[in-house]
Amino acid sequence: MNYDIAIIGAGSAGLSAAIYAARGGLNTVVFENGLVGGQITQTMEIENYPGFEEVLDGFTLTDRMKKQADRFGPEFKTEEVKNVTLDGACKVIETNKTTYRTKALIIATGANPRKLGVPGEMKLTGRGVSYCATCDGALYRGKTVAVIGGGDSAVEEAMFLTRFVKKVYLIHRRDELRAVKIVRDRVFKNEKVEFIWDTVPQEVNGENGVESLTLFNKKTKETSKLDVDGVFIYVGIIPNNKIFENQLNYDDQGFILTDENMHTKLHGVYAAGDIVHKTLRQVVTAVSDGAIAAFSAEKWIQENEHKFE
Ligand code: NAP
Numbered sequence: 001m002n003y004d005i006a007i008i009g010a011g012s013a014g015l016s017a018a019i020y021a022a023r024g025g026l027n028t029v030v031f032e033n034g035l036v037g038g039q040i041t042q043t044m045e046i047e048n049y050p051g052f053e054e055v056l057d058g059f060t061l062t063d064r065m066k067k068q069a070d071r072f073g074p075e076f077k078t079e080e081v082k083n084v085t086l087d088g089a090c091k092v093i094e095t096n097k098t099t100y101r102t103k104a105l106i107i108a109t110g111a112n113p114r115k116l117g118v119p120g121e122m123k124l125t126g127r128g129v130s131y132c133a134t135c136d137g138a139l140y141r142g143k144t145v146a147v148i149g150g151g152d153s154a155v156e157e158a159m160f161l162t163r164f165v166k167k168v169y170l171i172h173r174r175d176e177l178r179a180v181k182i183v184r185d186r187v188f189k190n191e192k193v194e195f196i197w198d199t200v201p202q203e204v205n206g207e208n209g210v211e212s213l214t215l216f217n218k219k220t221k222e223t224s225k226l227d228v229d230g231v232f233i234y235v236g237i238i239p240n241n242k243i244f245e246n247q248l249n250y251d252d253q254g255f256i257l258t259d260e261n262m263h264t265k266l267h268g269v270y271a272a273g274d275i276v277h278k279t280l281r282q283v284v285t286a287v288s289d290g291a292i293a294a295f296s297a298e299k300w301i302q303e304n305e306h307k308f309e
Helices: 012-023 038-042 058-070 133-140 152-161 181-189 242-247 283-308
Strands: 003-008 028-031 075-077 081-085 091-095 099-107 111-113 144-148 167-171 193-196 199-205 212-217 223-227 230-233 237-239 269-271
Touching: 003 012, 003 091, 003 283, 012 028, 012 038, 012 058, 012 099, 012 283, 038 058, 058 283, 081 242, 099 283, 133 152, 133 230, 144 152, 152 167, 152 181, 152 230, 167 199, 269 283
Parallel strands: 003 028, 003 099, 028 075, 099 269, 144 167, 144 230, 167 193
Antiparallel strands: 081 091, 091 099, 111 237, 199 212, 212 223
16 A cells, blocks of 8 residues: 555645645645646635635645645645546556555546637637636737636636726626626626627637637527637536546536535545535635545544555
């Protein structure tokens, strides 16, 4: 056995699990193939994470979590997990480098932005099509951009973009925003944001950069062209569940089903954060999941120690 506990993913949920597991004295490893901090590193302003009066950016918050975790000594490995076998007493984790065996596993692989799936989107990604206003917003100083979506991300990022751009068209497929009230109230007061309701993009046009969008109004059935310099797409998230395939139970969108102890259907296997089926995806719920998962895993290891001898 290489480790007591392995955590896949070092976003907020994984980092919280690492703090709890390593502080609990468990020999802990965290696998992260991308950036430590996960999705929230791309958020510029977090004002609802308790304990911080000042507005924090996601990178700073998760950087502090990583430094806090380091105090307790979990191992962080920059390796891509390719395959996992979860049904035995030992969980087997195959990465791009080697194979590890662990007593318990916490899945904290999170979720990624959903693509629109329209012509031009892939071709112009990185050349005017973006999924991250925090990363790319400053490139559009004085320009006109479109934001697609009506959820919290679309609305918050549209407002963030107004710091730089001349105008934001917020294009939503219905005539009512999904975003929470406080965010809705703010965006309606923002004079740089113009709403285009009941409308979906059909194509992103341009050769070497975005030039315009072809739009389709679902009510009037009319097609139109809107000149924009950039398009920011926020149409939801899809769970990173590929490596677990059919080994767990999922909801109809592929998020992992757990009980209140973050326990999946398999012994010694827990899930935490955005990958989990839940109603509120926030840093505060991700870190809570991570703590519960690590606590539950620790208890499970104690009760089942005889199986690993
Ligand atoms: P979301 O809440 O799922 O919203 C996705 C939006 O995209 C919806 O308005 C949806 O329209 C629209 N959409 C979906 N597929 C589309 C398509 N093919 N074409 C056009 N529009 C499409 O996703 P999110 O905004 O990324 O948020 C994800 C989670 O993170 C949520 O739980 C959210 O509350 C949370 N979050 C919280 C904060 C915060 O509290 N500070 C910030 C960001 C995100 P419909 O409305 O018609 O379904």
